Every structure is written in C-alpha cells, then in structure tokens.
Amino acid sequence: MRIVLIGPPGAGKGTQARMLQQTFGIPQISTGDLLREAVREGTALGQQARAYMDAAGFLLDGFPRTIAQAEALAAELAQHQQRLDGVISLVVPRAELVERLSGRWVCRDCGAMYHERFSPPQRSGVCDRCQGVLYQRSDDSAATVNARLEVYERATAPLLSYYRAHALLRETDGSGKPEEVLRRITTALGVSQSLSPS
Numbered sequence: 001m002r003i004v005l006i007g008p009p010g011a012g013k014g015t016q017a018r019m020l021q022q023t024f025g026i027p028q029i030s031t032g033d034l035l036r037e038a039v040r041e042g043t044a045l046g047q048q049a050r051a052y053m054d055a056a057g058f059l060l061d062g063f064p065r066t067i068a069q070a071e072a073l074a075a076e077l078a079q080h081q082q083r084l085d086g087v088i089s090l091v092v093p094r095a096e097l098v099e100r101l102s103g104r105w106v107c108r109d110c111g112a113m114y115h116e117r118f119s120p121p122q123r124s125g126v127c128d129r130c131q132g133v134l135y136q137r138s139d140d141s142a143a144t145v146n147a148r149l150e151v152y153e154r155a156t157a158p159l160l161s162y163y164r165a166h167a168l169l170r171e172t173d174g175s176g177k178p179e180e181v182l183r184r185i186t187t188a189l190g191v192s193q194s195l196s197p198s
C-alpha cells in the first residue's frame, strides 16, 4: 500500500500513521526521517525516497508539500510501474485542532504522542512505551496555533486540488476517537483491517 497522509497540524497524522503501521506493517516515513537519512548518506532526497519505493509500501506523512514535489513523487513511482493507492486528507474542525495541539505532549526519545486529556500517559510527563521524558512543542501554544493553521491552509490548498484532479484525494473526517478515524481511513482506502498486511 502506498499512501500519503495530509492534514493540518493536530489532525492526527502522526497518531494515525503509527496505527496504520501497526495494523498493516507498512513503514511510516516522515519528511524529517527522509531528510535526516539523505543528509547522513549524502544522497538527494529523491534518491532516498526511491529506496522506500522498492520496498512493499509506504506511508508518507508531511511529504509532498507542494505540487512540484507531488509531481516528482508520481514520476518516481511511475518509473517503478507504481502509483499511489490514495491520499488521505484528514479534516478536523479548527477549534478541535487548537484543543488537540495545546494539550499535545511528545516523547523526546521515541516520538510517541500523548494528549493531556484525550490520551494521557500513565505517569505524568513520562512515556508509557520507553520511559522517555515528555515535552510540549513551543509552537503548539494556543497563541501560535491559529496562525500556523492559516499558513497551512493557504499552502496546502493547491496540493489538495492537484490530488482531487487526479482522483486520489480521500477527504476523511478526522474527528472522534483515533480508532474511529482509523476505520474511516481504511474504508476510504478500500482495505479492511482484518486483511493481512500487504
């Protein structure tokens, strides 16, 4: 399965990417990972992405951001006789995004996400999975979130149009419990959670 996850900050991309990875065994690739590896190995971003394309599937979270990047991705996939299975656009009301982001805590060591009200860790400030220290991103404060969301919407609108025009866009309701959102995503992709990983 080759999937792109698009959504504003706080839409639950990281959370859903982890759940999709656990359910289907497809590797999640964030742009950050790609960039770090490309730098480490001294290769171009595209070359680094290619390594993943030869694998069974992937889930891109945070990439592509522009139409140029989307076209480069499509061209690279086409060279491998591949295409995206779908682009999930997570749609969440603005007020809920602000609430989610201002309560978000992230593990410094493994990147696991928590929310002080919606999914609190067992021990305050400590990661359930690795005992790492949890921190709040400085740009997750309510004051900056609204501005970030506006920038995001303006920057992403053309990308959404691009994928809509290519009949790949699956606008998915990202509100409700993470498990409900996951179910909507798998339905939108036409896959069942009971299927074995592919």
Ligand code: ADP
Pocket (backbone or CB within 6 Å): 007, 008, 009, 010, 011, 012, 013, 014, 015, 016, 100, 101, 103, 104, 105, 113, 114, 115, 116, 118, 119, 174, 175, 176, 177, 178, 179, 181
């Ligand atoms: P993104 O990667 O899109 O920025 P995250 O996955 O980091 O979003 O989620 C943002 C915050 O909202 C986190 O604190 C996370 O625990 C919480 N969260 C994620 N999905 C949901 C959901 N369906 N309902 C409530 N809170 C959620």
Ligand code: ZN
Pocket (backbone or CB within 6 Å): 107, 108, 109, 110, 111, 112, 127, 128, 129, 130, 131, 132
């Ligand atoms: Zn951790």
